[in-house]
Amino acid sequence: MAKDIMLYWGSDSPPCWRVMIALEEKQLHGYNNKLLSFDKQEHKCAEVMKLNPRGQLPTMKHGDTIVNESFAACMYLESKFKSQGTRLIPDDPTEQALVYQRMFETNTLQQKFYEVAYYGWLVPEEERHESALNRNKENFIAELKLWNGYLEKMGKGSYLAGKNFTMADVVCFPIIGFLQRLGCPKDKCPRLMEYFEMVKDRPSIKASWPPKSEGEYTLKDL
Amino acid sequence: MAKDIMLYWGSDSPPCWRVMIALEEKQLHGYNNKLLSFDKQEHKCAEVMKLNPRGQLPTMKHGDTIVNESFAACMYLESKFKSQGTRLIPDDPTEQALVYQRMFETNTLQQKFYEVAYYGWLVPEEERHESALNRNKENFIAELKLWNGYLEKMGKGSYLAGKNFTMADVVCFPIIGFLQRLGCPKDKCPRLMEYFEMVKDRPSIKASWPPKSEGEYTLKDL
Structure with a gap:
């Protein structure tokens, strides 16, 4: 499943890092990813803008599903891969x-x-x-x-x-x-x-x- | 169950309003509530501070469970009363x-x-x-x-x-x-x-x- 995921991220970004931690916790090692430079304005590139009209990182695509906001991406990953890796939201x-x-x-x-x-x-x-x-x-x-x-x-x-x-x-x-x-x-x-x-x-x-x-x-x- | 809930809220506050909408959608009509004045600094009163060290509204208590952050309160209500009222988070x-x-x-x-x-x-x-x-x-x-x-x-x-x-x-x-x-x-x-x-x-x-x-x-x- 990790091969269906593409993450665009930047360094020094807590929101990007949290999605990457979630991906690892859900055992989605080896997902596709691209490190972009905020300083070089690479987060505004066409490839990102097509998926994320805000031109912000993280930008994440899983199959046909696009989730960019970092909390949303984490919640989505937990739900989609609920029984895989660490359970991040308890049942109770x-x-x-x-x-x-x-x-x-x-x-x-x-x-x-x-x-x-x-x-x-x-x-x-x-x-x-x-x-x-x-x-x-x-x-x-x-x-x-x-x-x-x-x-x-x-x-x-x-x-x-x-x-x-x-x-x-x-x-x-x-x-x-x-x-x-x-x-x-x-x-x-x-x-x-x-x-x-x-x-x-x-x-x-x-x-x-x-x-x-x-x-x-x-x-x-x- | 609505009688076990206490909500402290203020007017002109989108975060308070969202919790109140969630309460109504989950059919928790008639919950206990207290309208406090931000202008009079009532959100910093002892009654709130005891439950919410930030001294902010909304402040919500359900039985022994305290949830103050508005997104957290909404998510909690949806989960706790999942089969009651409107389903706010789809299964898929x-x-x-x-x-x-x-x-x-x-x-x-x-x-x-x-x-x-x-x-x-x-x-x-x-x-x-x-x-x-x-x-x-x-x-x-x-x-x-x-x-x-x-x-x-x-x-x-x-x-x-x-x-x-x-x-x-x-x-x-x-x-x-x-x-x-x-x-x-x-x-x-x-x-x-x-x-x-x-x-x-x-x-x-x-x-x-x-x-x-x-x-x-x-x-x-x-």
């Missing part, structure tokens, strides 16, 4: 509640991460304000504290939604991976960094580890 | 693909809507730039064009992900409802306005129609 709705909660809260973590790490890329120079960047940093630090608290409460060795690796980890790990890559100070997120150490050698994550792009982004001065 | 993964795609793309539509309609609320006065607001408007208009195109392609009388009302409609309709409420010019989104007219009298939507808050937001000059 009560257990699902926390998985969904952490999954979709990841959008907030991602947004606050972007607003700091990619501030200079998102905001034209003449519209930048130190006050805005400082506020973004404060909001991001508060967000990290929240997630640290979640892991603290779950206890040592826990995944984001309990004792099993779930879709919450698939979608959120890439952000935590980038915290580490961009040198986020450990004291801002000690539990997240413990979690990172626990999860980083998982086969799906090692197999999908994205190369560093040309961008010079850092969280060292958070 | 291939059909799910488009439902998920439109569902999660709604986050982008919502973000771009916020960045125009709530610009003055989101950005402190001294950090506002006409160039930024104009760019936000352009991006929002491009986004509306995309969704218009989706509906155009699906054909007259179609819902957002096909011939049935699905979770894509549950999560996206509130944004389209606010386009209409805030006076978005029809020529910017003619198909979305046709869709609005088609869906607005659906019982779940009529029953959950939120009152207008004190805020003075408009899209008339889009």
